[in-house]
Amino acid sequence: MAFSYPPRIFKDGKPHIQIKSMNHYCFLSKFQTMKEYIGEDVWDELKNSSVGVFLKLTDINVTHKYIWASSIVNFFLSHQLAVDNIHEFWSLIDGQPLRFSLHEFKDITRSKL
Structure with a gap:
């Protein structure tokens, strides 16, 4: 059974360096x-x-x-899905969609947002 997901922002998980970049330093x-x-x-x-x-x-x-871990963040960004909700970040990881929102950020960082 094939699933349909929103399109990726970057083709084949390879971001165009001039459009978006990331500081690894x-x-x-x-x-x-x-x-x-x-x-x-x-x-x-x-x-x-x-x-x-x-x-x-x-x-x-x-x-x-x-x-x-900048390499993990870079992987998530390069596999990002185009979604309409600006408060969520979706990425396609090993064929499965992964959501990252402020809820997950709060859990990971133990922050009191």
């Missing part, structure tokens, strides 16, 4: 250096902004030894 350890440089007040303001979710990864890393 992001190290959570650099966030601590940035925090020391800008100070607690500015850091707390940033944590409460739209980019705060990334800064909160440093807190998770200290407590739970969070590991950022």
Whole structure:
């Protein structure tokens, strides 16, 4: 039985590098250096902004030894399905659709969204 899924954003799981790219050189350890440089007040303001979710990864890393696997994220992005819901990310992994939304993000990061 063949299943029908939304089309992939990139053909054959190979993203066009000029359309979207990903930084493989992001190290959570650099966030601590940035925090020391800008100070607690500015850091707390940033944590409460739209980019705060990334800064909160440093807190998770200290407590739970969070590991950022850019190769896995790159795989998910290159197999991304075109869906209408902007709050969900769908990827086709080994012929099976996989949903990643804020619910899954919350569970993985133990964040209080």
